[in-house]
Amino acid sequence: MIDDDIIAAHQALANIVKSNVSAECQNWLEGVVQSSDSAKISQAFVMLPRKTGKLPVQLSDAQKVLINGLGIDYISSWTIDRLSRVYLLSALNTEEKDKWYSTIDRLFLSAEMNEAVALYSALPFLAHPEIWVKRCAEGIRSNIGSVLEAIMENNPYPSANLDEAAWNQLVLKAFFTEKDIKLIIGLDERANLALALTLTDYAKERWAAGREVNPQLWRLVAKFINAEIFEALKAGLQHYNQTEQRAIALAIAHSDYQPAKDYIHTFPELKIALADGQLNWDSF
Structure with a gap:
């Protein structure tokens, strides 16, 4: 049984594709979708950009409301070839699980960069999410920036399906590769002690290398501040980087570790910044 949310998302993608491509392209794509020929589907996946073009997706007001209601409003930043590829893959959500798994898995094995971006972008739209966990975890090891962004940013699949070790690897690599941390879905919900200690x-x-720390890092440490982490925070507060100081102060304010809360009050500027209520993670 295919999840109702996945069916609704597929229908939304179909609607958007139809309004962004020519009638000729639409007819060709529908013929592919209705085909049960794996080779034909794979070939279409590869050649789609030549049929659809690569322009940014254009959305009507009604379509914006639709995708917002489905929680997939992030697709508004995609190009039409990326969205059409995801639509094609989502059309393979049949009860013939083994057949469509093999078709998509072969695409992963042979994918070039833009194809890989579409494949990882499609994960939230595929049935039986558990069978793609290994592929997602492998993708985190990629050194291609756009592929990592497709996995890490505005993608609900990792937080919903990866185990703690793979999730922690994703978040740590996002910091290493300077991705937009605020775009990682499930960031606060999947925070954990092991990740806090690693970060x-x-x-x-x-700091030892004389480099700055992304202030969003302390967002993931806040709930787990203990004596060990507190020592690191005290060292961080001695740096003359106001942004880092404020991020550490906000993390402490969100913690339950009283010695840290008492300590932060010895910094008048930080105490005032916390008191005025203007300091939040979106401000970094």
């Missing part, structure tokens, strides 16, 4: 060690390494 704290990473921060200490950057």
Whole structure:
């Protein structure tokens, strides 16, 4: 049984594709979608950009409302070839699980960069999400920036399906490769002690090398501040980087570790910044 949300998302994609491509392209694509020929589907996936073009997706007001209601408003930033490829893959959500799994898995094995971006973007739209966990985890090891962004940014699949170790690897690599941390879906919900400790060690390494620390890092440490982490925070507060200081102060404010809360009050500027209520993670 295919999940109702996946069916609704596929229908939304179909609607948007139809309004962004020519009638000729639409007829060709529908013929492919209705085909049960794996080779034909794979070939179409590869050649889609030549049929659709690569312009940014254009959305009507009604379509914006539709995708917002489905929680897939992030697709508004895609190009039409990327969206059409995801639509084609989502059309393979049949009860013939083994057949369509093999078709998509072969595409992963032979994908060039833009194809890989579309494949990882499609993960939230595919049935039986559990069978793609290994592929997603492998993708995190990629060194291609756009592929990593497709996995890490505005993609609900990783937080919903990866185990803690793979999730922590994703977040840590996002910091390493300077991705937009705020675009990682499930960031706060998947925060955990092991990740907090690893990120704290990473921060200490950057300080030792004379480098700045992304303030969003402390967002993931806040709930887990203990005596060990507090020592690192105290060292961080001695740096003359106001942004980092404020991020550490906000993390402490969100923690339950009283010694840290008491300590932050010895910094008048930080105490005032916290008191006025203007400091939040979106401000970094």
